[in-house]
Amino acid sequence: MPRIVETIVTTVNADGQAHIAPLGLIEDGDGWIIAPFRPSRTLDNLMANPAAVASHPGDVRVFAGCVTGRRDWATTAADRVKGVRLADCVSHWELAVERITEDPQRPRFHCRLVHAASHAVWSGYNxxxxxxxxxxxxxxxxxxxxxxxxxxxxxxxxxxxxxxxxxxxxxxxxxxxxxxxxxxxxxxxxxxxx
Ligand SMILES: Cc1cc2nc3c(=O)[nH]c(=O)nc-3n(C[C@H](O)[C@H](O)[C@H](O)COP(=O)(O)O)c2cc1C
Known part of the structure; x- marks a missing residue:
């Protein structure tokens, strides 16, 4: 099994509106695969704008909030790709979609790591x-x-x-x-x- 890292993925639609959702990113050599099940706004946004940001929050309420209708977490502009990251995160990755493996249930977006940055000292999860x-x-x-x-x-x-x-x-x-x-x-x- 490949390594999977649970992250908060932000994508933007054609109008530049951001969407936030937790997704497990699958390690793929130097890059990462985003694999959203259909239907999904993340998937629609990746089709409209082939870039994503994966934030690593220290506060796990973001994971719980996003899946319980609480998606209003502060964001700030990404450095290199069109999109946003969590304003409060330990680190983040900026990803560019390089190719798509089509699938009726769960397409895979193969992404190149464009940029990574740290914003705080990581204290680990208990x-x-x-x-x-x-x-x-x-x-x-x-x-x-x-x-x-x-x-x-x-x-x-x-x-x-x-x-x-x-x-x-x-x-x-x-x-x-x-x-x-x-x-x-x-x-x-x-x-x-x-
Ligand atoms: C830690 C975590 C990891 C998740 N990983 C995935 C994933 O890899 N693919 C997926 O489709 N949904 C995943 N989910 C569920 C999505 O977050 C949820 O269905 C989400 O709302 C995606 O749909 P959306 O893009 O329409 O918001 C995960 C949820 C959590 C909490």
Missing amino acids: RAEAAVIELAVLSTRLSMLPPEKIDAELAYLDIAISKTAGPREREAWGWLMERVEAHRRGDAEAARKK
């Missing part, structure tokens, strides 16, 4: 921060998973939250659990919120 990222991913797959699997994953991840979460991770966990609870209630609209 277990609760890793658990928030895991639950953020899980929250986008609820409709594909059996209830027992969701319950088992939650029980495990909750150990890391109860032992190591600070206020930011607790807030992020709360947003994500609202989405899980909506799914359990059968509230499809709220459970899809992203």
